[in-house]
Amino acid sequence: MVASVLKIKGISKSFGVHKVLHDIDLEIAKGEVHALIGENGAGKSTLMKIIGGIHRPDTGSIEVDGESVAFSNPQAAMAKGISLVHQELSLVPNLSIAQNVFSQREPTNWLGFVKWDELHKRTRELMERLGVDIDPATMVAELSVGIRQLVEIAKALSMDAKILVLDEPTSALSEKEVETLYRIVDDLKAAGVSIIFISHKLPEVFRISDRISVLRDGRMIGTVKAEDTDTDEIIHMMVGRSIEEMYPPRASSVGETVLSVEGLSRGDELSDLSFELKKGEILGFAGLVGSGRTETARAIFGADPVDAGTITLHGRTVKFKSALDAINHGVCYLTEDRKDLGLFLTKNVRTNIVSSSLKKFASQLGLLQHSGIEDTAKYYVQHVKLRPADDKPLVMNLSGGNQQKALLAKWLCADPQVLIVDEPTRGVDVGAKTEIHSHLRQLANSGVGVIVISSELPEILGLCDRVAVFNEGRITAVLDGEGTTQEDVMKYATM
Amino acid sequence: MRSLGTVLKKLTKKGNIGLIASVALLTVVMSLAYPNFLTLFNIEITAMGFIQEALMALGMTLVIISGGIDLSVAAVLPFTAIIVGLLLKTSLGVWPSIAIALGVAVLIGFINALMINKLRVFPFIATLATATMLRGVALVITEGATISGFPTAFYEIGHGRVYGIPVPVIIFLVLAVLFALLLKNHSYFQQVYFVGGNAKAAQLSGIKVNRLRYVIYGISAFMAGLAGIITASQYVSASTGFGLNSDMRVITSVIIGGASLSGGKGSIGGTIWGVIFLAIISNAFVQSGAPTYWQDVVYGGMLLAAVFLEEYLRARGRKAKMKSWREFLTSG
Ligand SMILES: Nc1ncnc2c1ncn2[C@@H]1O[C@H](COP(=O)(O)OP(=O)(O)OP(=O)(O)O)[C@@H](O)[C@H]1O
Numbered sequence: 001m002v003a004s005v006l007k008i009k010g011i012s013k014s015f016g017v018h019k020v021l022h023d024i025d026l027e028i029a030k031g032e033v034h035a036l037i038g039e040n041g042a043g044k045s046t047l048m049k050i051i052g053g054i055h056r057p058d059t060g061s062i063e064v065d066g067e068s069v070a071f072s073n074p075q076a077a078m079a080k081g082i083s084l085v086h087q088e089l090s091l092v093p094n095l096s097i098a099q100n101v102f103s104q105r106e107p108t109n110w111l112g113f114v115k116w117d118e119l120h121k122r123t124r125e126l127m128e129r130l131g132v133d134i135d136p137a138t139m140v141a142e143l144s145v146g147i148r149q150l151v152e153i154a155k156a157l158s159m160d161a162k163i164l165v166l167d168e169p170t171s172a173l174s175e176k177e178v179e180t181l182y183r184i185v186d187d188l189k190a191a192g193v194s195i196i197f198i199s200h201k202l203p204e205v206f207r208i209s210d211r212i213s214v215l216r217d218g219r220m221i222g223t224v225k226a227e228d229t230d231t232d233e234i235i236h237m238m239v240g241r242s243i244e245e246m247y248p249p250r251a252s253s254v255g256e257t258v259l260s261v262e263g264l265s266r267g268d269e270l271s272d273l274s275f276e277l278k279k280g281e282i283l284g285f286a287g288l289v290g291s292g293r294t295e296t297a298r299a300i301f302g303a304d305p306v307d308a309g310t311i312t313l314h315g316r317t318v319k320f321k322s323a324l325d326a327i328n329h330g331v332c333y334l335t336e337d338r339k340d341l342g343l344f345l346t347k348n349v350r351t352n353i354v355s356s357s358l359k360k361f362a363s364q365l366g367l368l369q370h371s372g373i374e375d376t377a378k379y380y381v382q383h384v385k386l387r388p389a390d391d392k393p394l395v396m397n398l399s400g401g402n403q404q405k406a407l408l409a410k411w412l413c414a415d416p417q418v419l420i421v422d423e424p425t426r427g428v429d430v431g432a433k434t435e436i437h438s439h440l441r442q443l444a445n446s447g448v449g450v451i452v453i454s455s456e457l458p459e460i461l462g463l464c465d466r467v468a469v470f471n472e473g474r475i476t477a478v479l480d481g482e483g484t485t486q487e488d489v490m491k492y493a494t495m
Numbered sequence: 496m497r498s499l500g501t502v503l504k505k506l507t508k509k510g511n512i513g514l515i516a517s518v519a520l521l522t523v524v525m526s527l528a529y530p531n532f533l534t535l536f537n538i539e540i541t542a543m544g545f546i547q548e549a550l551m552a553l554g555m556t557l558v559i560i561s562g563g564i565d566l567s568v569a570a571v572l573p574f575t576a577i578i579v580g581l582l583l584k585t586s587l588g589v590w591p592s593i594a595i596a597l598g599v600a601v602l603i604g605f606i607n608a609l610m611i612n613k614l615r616v617f618p619f620i621a622t623l624a625t626a627t628m629l630r631g632v633a634l635v636i637t638e639g640a641t642i643s644g645f646p647t648a649f650y651e652i653g654h655g656r657v658y659g660i661p662v663p664v665i666i667f668l669v670l671a672v673l674f675a676l677l678l679k680n681h682s683y684f685q686q687v688y689f690v691g692g693n694a695k696a697a698q699l700s701g702i703k704v705n706r707l708r709y710v711i712y713g714i715s716a717f718m719a720g721l722a723g724i725i726t727a728s729q730y731v732s733a734s735t736g737f738g739l740n741s742d743m744r745v746i747t748s749v750i751i752g753g754a755s756l757s758g759g760k761g762s763i764g765g766t767i768w769g770v771i772f773l774a775i776i777s778n779a780f781v782q783s784g785a786p787t788y789w790q791d792v793v794y795g796g797m798l799l800a801a802v803f804l805e806e807y808l809r810a811r812g813r814k815a816k817m818k819s820w821r822e823f824l825t826s827g
């Protein structure tokens with residue numbers, strides 16, 4: 001066995017009365033890729049934040065290269081060669097890519113003035129290594145979620161760390177970007193860097209890691225060699241029982257058309273898109289990142305202007321003037337970026353769940369009926385299996401996957417007639433993912449038209465009745481979910 | 496249409512386009528209406544009339560970019576003037592007196608930062624409290640009287656000239672260049688943008704936010720102190736009445752200059768244009784003989800107009816797609 005670069009012993013951590021880590025031991029060998037997995041809220045990110053000097057443990061010890069350390073801030077951890085790519089993106093939108101990547105470590109002259117040319121050159125190199133050709137002076141605010149994720153990774157790479165923690169790095173990446181990331185992980189590993197990799201995507205975990213450690217409810221269940229185990233065993237370790245990754249049965253019958261889109265066009269992003277959504281069906285949008293799926297959803301929702309095209313809802317032509325207008329017409333949109341539009345982070349779960357449907361709870365005088373709100377919120381907390389099963393914590397303090405569930409609950413509560421969900425299971429664990437799928441199916445069965453945008457092909461194919469394949473702003477095929485293979489979809493997505 | 500759009504976009508990327516155009520327009524109108532507007536004499540009057548605000552605006556730019564606000568500057572100004580006035584009456588000498596007075600100003604800035612850091616008071620409240628208390632203390636010290644009778648060496652600061660340029664203007668120019676360079680290019684001062692742009696991310700990337708706050712509020716108070724010393728020298732006296740309402744003019748210049756009260760945005764260049772703009776308006780009142788009571792009404796109106804114009808141009812210039820979710824939601 002190679003020497004451990006990182007040795008964690010007996011780490012415990014509580015937030016208030018809530019104990020989230022119990023006596024955790026973990027060893028990371030030099031040059032290994034070590035996956036850390038577990039359900040949403042199991043404590044993975046918290047453990048990594050302790051290693052990264054962001055949280056302090058209540059008890060326990062950490063050794064780096066045999067030397068015992070106690071980090072009081074992120075810099076101390078960075079100084080020991082530990083760098084973290086956070087699950088929640090942490091870039092400054094008004095600054096450039098380069099400024100974000102080299103924040104606090106800009107190349108400077110002896111007076112401390114930034115050498116811009118060198119800064120941009122080095123950033124460009126890093127981004128090219130990640131397969132992105134982009135002007136390093138571009139503001140982060142202008143970037144898509146996927147590219148932002150790559151900027152975060154570039155930032156961690158730029159630190160030349162010995163231990164690199166990647167907390168769900170792939171949840172916002174497309175297949176191609178994920179491949180690049182795998183390649184980089186392999187390179188780093190060959191160079192002797194140890195990598196801790198957190199992910200809910202088990203195939204990816206098996207593809208990339210040497211060993212796998214499983215956390216459940218804040219306890220370390222065990223560490224196994226990837227080659228000695230399989231998905232079933234891992235899932236069993238994660239949830240304490242086995243889960244069949246089964247998709248709910250498809251729609252037996254669909255109703256009349258709820259939403260139809262004709263000739264939607266804008267510049268070279270959307271060209272002449274047409275499709276129909278029927279009552280009770282789940283329609284999937286498949287395609288590469290940037291193929292126009294999110295743009296189409298936004299255009300329907302009224303978020304962006306279009307050059308041409310008509311949108312018909314229940315046989316009436318509509319053009320939404322605002323998000324509120326769309327919601328009032330029963331069209332809801334769960335966005336790709338839960339932080340930006342979706343959630344009020346500093347408010348509690350209850351407030352978030354009812355935030356788009358306050359009208360439902362108002363008396364004739366417009367006063368809110370709090371008992372109704374409480375009951376409804378509690379119902380949805382159970383319904384989406386939020387952890388902890390409580391409507392009072394601040395959304396800010398929920399784990400990433402549970403924030404995603406809270407966001408779904410919010411839109412379910414709004415009683416939509418058409419629900420568009422963009423990457424609905426991003427960062428959600430296997431068990432909860434199955435739950436979300438069955439919620440979406442139940443919703444469809446109750447007569448709602450559902451559109452699912454997802455970069456995960458198995459999800460699209462398993463869940464949807466029909467799949468519209470997007471390619472450079474067009475729909476190149478509408479396929480039946482049943483019987484279609486991933487290869488079929490990829491053919492139309494890239495032809 | 497498309498080319499106009501891209502031109503607008505390019506221009507708005509540089510920022511302050513609306514502001515610079517307004518300054519140019521105002522200058523043209525004023526020089527047509529009042530032929531002596533563009534004379535050196537009048538330019539100097541305009542500059543000197545706004546030199547305190549200009550100095551304080553440099554410090555305030557840092558504060559506002561960092562996501563804070565400093566309402567204490569208008570009180571630090573007379574307070575420092577009074578301290579230096581009292582010290583000048585002792586046998587300390589001019590320079591030591593100035594140094595001590597500036598030291599006191601910086602200390603007040605530190606107290607602001609301390610309250611924000613340790614007591615977790617909002618900058619608005621912390622600096623408002625400081626301002627109120629300082630005004631009170633200044634009245635207690637002076638019993639409302641004006642302090643006067645300073646040595647000639649001190650008189651020179653407000654009235655001297657180098658190559659014909661008034662010393663305060665030179666001080667401002669040197670500091671403005673220094674501030675602009677530091678804020679734009681110095682790695683330490685880049686942190687100000689990080690803290691204002693995303694305080695949590697700043698902390699994660701290892702910025703010592705609390706320490707930086709001492710520096711920022713210290714600098715802001717230092718600039719207010721400097722303005723106080725210059726005022727005392729100009730008037731050859733020190734009184735609690737100095738700097739009244741200057742805080743609002745300072746903040747207005749910074750905001751007109753493109754900074755945002757939510758932090759992360761702003762520049763020294765923009766602030767200087769903002770200061771010039773307000774200074775010209777103030778001079779317009781002098782020139783036209785209009786009742787100066789109206790001045791603040793106009794400033795307020797200009798603040799609204801400037802913010803509106805920038806926002807409008809940005810929306811026009813930006814690709815429709817770039818509209819953020821938040822903007823979209825709040826438009827609904
Ligand atoms: N700052 C905080 N204050 C209070 N509770 C917190 C805080 N941070 C995390 N928690 C709680 O700690 C538990 C573990 O959260 P953590 O983010 O570590 O989960 P995770 O394993 O990373 O989950 P996910 O897969 O959803 O990202 C959760 O119950 C969460 O609500």
Ligand SMILES: [Mg+2]
Binds near residue numbers: 401
């Ligand atoms: Mg997590």
